[in-house]
Amino acid sequence: LKLAAQMKDSVLTSHSHAPNETKTSFTSEPFSFNADLGSNNSGYYRLQAVLTHRGRSSSSGHYVAWIKQNENCWIKCDDDVVTPVSSEDVLKLCGGGDWHCAYVLLYGPKVLEVPDASSQQSESNHT
Template sequence: IREKIKKAEDAKLDRERAKKLGETVVEPKNLSKLPTSFPDDAGSNNSGFYQLNAVLTHKGRSSSSGHYVAWVRRNQTEWLMFDDENVTPVTEEDVLKLSGGGDWHTAYLLIYGPRTIEYEEKADEGASGESNVSAMDTTT
């Protein structure tokens, strides 16, 4: 699994670099998701890779005064900020700026979950990612 994760991450970085250089990038068409748990243990994380899914912050000088805000990942690229009855879309950069200090938001709780890895499934691979092509007999 770790080999597939490395290949998927490297391919994604290569596409991002090419985009920054103004090159034409062909996005993969046959994306498959690697399983995040072992077949016999639904709550496990078979890759050991996690992603941040939510942050609970406090804005104020003390826990007895101030305000709590929740920041929740909506999908791979979008986050939502829940501030009482107001729900606002925010960027991942906004969430990463939650460094705390003074009257700014201080993270109280971080919630992580298994990271979903997408990879391009080749024509000769099945759902498990294993090659379905057997070695060719070249003896005569």
């Protein structure tokens, strides 16, 4: 909840690589509507974690958690061993039998970025 509140109030800035481009500031829209705290104002979600099972049956085997840190970096939590893995490694979790099989997928609301009013105004003045 604290992280969601921080993300709600954060200001994100896109980085400009070309000298003629102007930087545009964005504000993040809140995840939910004030009147409906469980809602998702965008309707879009991002995969945030995967719980996998490795084994031949539900009564035996091993569970591993894969948690997204950023767009290209995940962490694999295998008991007390935590290691970084790539997005490609997570996409390979489609096995069965003796290999990991995705068991639970956890999603979170996608952050909507809306240009700042001051940023939009300065861009319209340059055109």
